[in-house]
Amino acid sequence: MPHQVLEPVRPEVSPVAGRIGAVVTRVRLSGDLPERVVAELGRALLRHRVLFFRDQHHLDAAGQARFARRLGEPAACCGHGRADAWHTDGTFAERPPKAMLMRAIEVPRHGGDTVWANTAAAYEDLPAELRELADRLWVLHGHGDARAEHPLVRVHPETGERAILLGGFARSIVGLSSRADSGALIRLFQEHVTRLENTVRWRWAPGDVAVCDNRATQHRVVQDFGGRPRLLWRVAVGGDVPVPVPVDGRSGAARPPAAGG
Template sequence: MSVFDVRRIGGRIGAEVTGVDVRDLSDTIFGEIHAALLEHKLLGFRGQDLTDDDQVAFAARFGALTGAHPTVPAVAGRPEVLPVDSELARANHWHTDVTFVRTPPKISTLRALVVPPYGGDTLIANTASAYLDLPGELRELADRLWAVHTNDHDYVRPGTSGVDPAKAAEQRKVFLSRTWKTAHPVVRLHPESDERNLFIGGFAQSIVGLTSQREGRAILDILQTYVTRPENVVRWVWSPGDLVVFDNRNTQHYAPDDYGDLPRLLHRVTVAGDVPVGADGRRSYIVEGDDASHYTPAATAA
């Protein structure tokens, strides 16, 4: 008989949970899993072999769910499930999910349906340990900075192979069918652990108060190098049926485009999050676009 266990898989981020079926968790065991997620920021569950219904039910234990995406269509008949399909686009960039809206998801779940025989892994980074790595002077600067996050940039790009150019162009058109720009604190306070972390990533495109986007981009690039230091990153090697859960409030992730024209398909379900709060207590605000209430129920409580 298997025994529930949480085994660390990275020095600063990540743990594998064994001995559980996420379809059948007592409140006590789920509470331990939730606590482990806050501690390790990423949890992996091997061989769960879930259905979309199972994934949705598990994710919903963490809170109200978002829609699949603000603009990209969901899986047919499952409005909460986003297909992450390599045939449409490959978002091989460091990012935190949907930070261009005022209330980004708090938790993301990814489930592997089709994985290539090589490559196609997911890298996840601890943005809280990255913040602690900053030199004191840079940390004090970061505490005061705000960044504008937007979906209106060259984010969803076709991969080097395996992506039909026409499909990629259509996917980009859908992705940008509505535009959002939101100002978030560069240093975010985690609402449960109170940890500070670098809340930036691929959607962060400029710094509030700087007229030159080039200058803002340079500052963001410097901070981003701390996020992606190898000691802050763990690599999840997928097998079909795996489920990965990560805290979207203090992580970034990246899916390297390193598997040629082979298929890769994951399903994503995300949990609605709150309005980020900065080190000075101020809350994120909308620069352009609406509150995305069609996508996340958190918008009505913001």
């Protein structure tokens, strides 16, 4: 009887919501995954922005870090500030993380979900006049003593899509002297990001792992669990300097001078 070559099991990817999020099954996450599987997961992450894996109870901190290294170079995990405010991780750094991996260790019996938003879909939904304005704006982000200026719209380095770069670390529009005007613009664009159509909500169970593309998402915890325990272990994958949208034939939108400068 001839030897039968079995086809390797492929990950199964099932969308959760219309614009963001997918559950991946038939994968046991580890640093030893075949390159083919890692590549498939990478493509799924670019398409769905955040991937969810159930029942990864075998992972510990070291195993989670080894799997993260298959996605890129590890990076220092940036502080949240208030995790119950919408944010993209590490926007106060020159190079925000490329991806974030969260592993549920202990979760409340009820509540404590995390919600993600698709910032590329939010940009696509903007009226043309607002897109043209957004393409030219720069934003100061800050957390503690850390500060960084980034374009309000970044070009995704792998897909070429445009995504809104804001969130809870955004402090002001560069070049605007009026705090009221600056805050109004930030709220305007931020509200487009967090429209329900752009979001997915995940109910955690111990052993769950979520991997999100930090270059095209925001997220926040739903603070509805009081003092009950909620422990998620996070690992960051290093990213790059956000690239602005080309404007008027230039390689990127020019950074405006600081107010009063």
